[in-house]
Amino acid sequence: MPITRRFFLLGGAGLALSACVRDGSEEGIMAEPTSSGPSPFARNYGALPDEPFPIPAADLKKLKPKYRRRIVDFPTAEIPGTIIVDTPNRFLYLVMENGTAMRYGVGIGRDGFSWGGRGRIQYKRAWPRWTPPSEMIARQPELEKYRNGMEPALDNPLGARAMYIFQDGQDTLYRLHGTQDAASIGKAVSSGCVRLINQDVIDLFNRVRPGAAIIVRQHEDEAV
Numbered sequence: 001m002p003i004t005r006r007f008f009l010l011g012g013a014g015l016a017l018s019a020c021v022r023d024g025s026e027e028g029i030m031a032e033p034t035s036s037g038p039s040p041f042a043r044n045y046g047a048l049p050d051e052p053f054p055i056p057a058a059d060l061k062k063l064k065p066k067y068r069r070r071i072v073d074f075p076t077a078e079i080p081g082t083i084i085v086d087t088p089n090r091f092l093y094l095v096m097e098n099g100t101a102m103r104y105g106v107g108i109g110r111d112g113f114s115w116g117g118r119g120r121i122q123y124k125r126a127w128p129r130w131t132p133p134s135e136m137i138a139r140q141p142e143l144e145k146y147r148n149g150m151e152p153a154l155d156n157p158l159g160a161r162a163m164y165i166f167q168d169g170q171d172t173l174y175r176l177h178g179t180q181d182a183a184s185i186g187k188a189v190s191s192g193c194v195r196l197i198n199q200d201v202i203d204l205f206n207r208v209r210p211g212a213a214i215i216v217r218q219h220e221d222e223a224v
Contacts, residue, residue, distance in 0.1 A: 041060065041065075041068050041069075042060065044068070044069050044199060044200075044203075045057060045058035045060060045063070045068070045197070045199045046199075048198075048199065048202070051127075051160060052127055052152070053127065053152065053153055053154050053160070055154070055160060055180070055198050055199070056180075058182050058197050058198075058199055059182045059183075060182075062182040062183040063105070063182040063183075063185055063197060064105070064185070064186055066105065066186075067090065067091075067104075067105020067106075067185045067186050068105065069102065069103070069104050069105075069199075069200050069203060070102075070103055071096070071100055071101070071102055071103070072093075072100065072101055072102075072103045073099060073100060074093055074095065074096075074099060074100055074101035074103075075099045076095055076099075076101075078095050078213070078215070079095065079213075080095050080096055080097050081094070081095065081208070081209060081212050081213075082094075082095040082212065082213045082214070082215065083095075083121070083176075083208065083212060083213070083214040083215070084101075084214075084215045084217070085106065085194055085214070085215065085216040085217065086217055087108050087114070087116070087216060087217055087218050087219075088217070088218075088219065088220050090105060090106055090107070090108065090185070090186045090187075091103055091104065091105060091106065092104045092105075092106045092176070092194065092196065092204070094204060094207055094208065102203075102204075102207070104196050104200045104203075104204060105185045105186055105196070105197075105200070106185065106186075106194050106195060106196055107179065107181075107184040107185050107186065107187050107188070107189060107190060107194070107195045107196075108187075108188050108190065108194055108195075109188060109190050109191060109192035109193060109194075110188050110189060110190070110191070110192075114192055114218055115165070115172050115174045115192060115216060116216045116217060116218035116219075117167060117215075117216060118167070118213065118214070118215050118216075119165045119166055119167035119172060119213075119214050119216075120165070120166055120167075120211055120212065120213055120214060121163045121164065121165065121166075121176075121208055121209075121210055121211065121212045121214055122164050122165070122166040122171070122210065122211075123163075123164050123210050124161065124162070124163045124164070124205055124208065124210060125161070125162050125164070126160070126161055126205070127152035127156075127160060127161075128152065128156075128158045128161070128162040128177075129149040129150060129151060129152060129156075129158075130146065130149065130150045130156050130157050130158045131146065131147070131148070131149045131150070132146055132147070133173055134147075136191060154180055155180075157177070157179075158175065158177040158178065159177050159178020159179050159180065159195070159198050159201060160178040160198040160201060160202055161177065161178050161198075161201045161202055161204075161205040162175045162176065162177040162178070162201075163175060163176040163177070163204075163205065163208060165214055165216075173192075174192055174193050174194070174216075175193045175194070176193070176194050176195075176196065176201065176204070176214075177193055177194075177195055177196075177201060178195065178196060178197070178198040178200075178201035178202070179195040179196070179197060179198065179201075180197075180198055182197055185197055194216070
């Protein structure tokens, strides 16, 4: 079924504008520590010291509660494993069974540096090299030193994981990737890719299979 404005705005328990948190889930709504220990959100965004480049805990003061990972009700005709990026509302949904989805907050590209439509996750990489496109180097000559790639690191623009979006067998040059900048989630500041806080991109990476369908909406009334 095509995704239309009616589907997103009037679709029952709803999609991006009306999805509700599933109380009692592991990704529940509680955001503050309790007497029994850290909240689910705090556990989700703790330090990851065993990574090749140890990842510090995310700064939850900078990651707005609505953009923190959680399971939501999400009725859709798309099959489980499909990724749907709701660009206007800065959410990424991974479709799950029984009318649910895992929802993540994302940052997106600035106007003029964005891709939309239906594609596939062609392949995935942990701690990927980043190679800026020639067009980006032309705009930012200081990136010339990375023409042949930037080594993996916490400050690598692709972060801890990357998933590569292809359409009709061609590389779109757009990625789902990590970032250490919690304050950038929910904003439009990148050069086009969809970014998630590193803890979230690792979680998504572990759930998504190569070849998974991805749908990126750029407008509220867009059908894709």
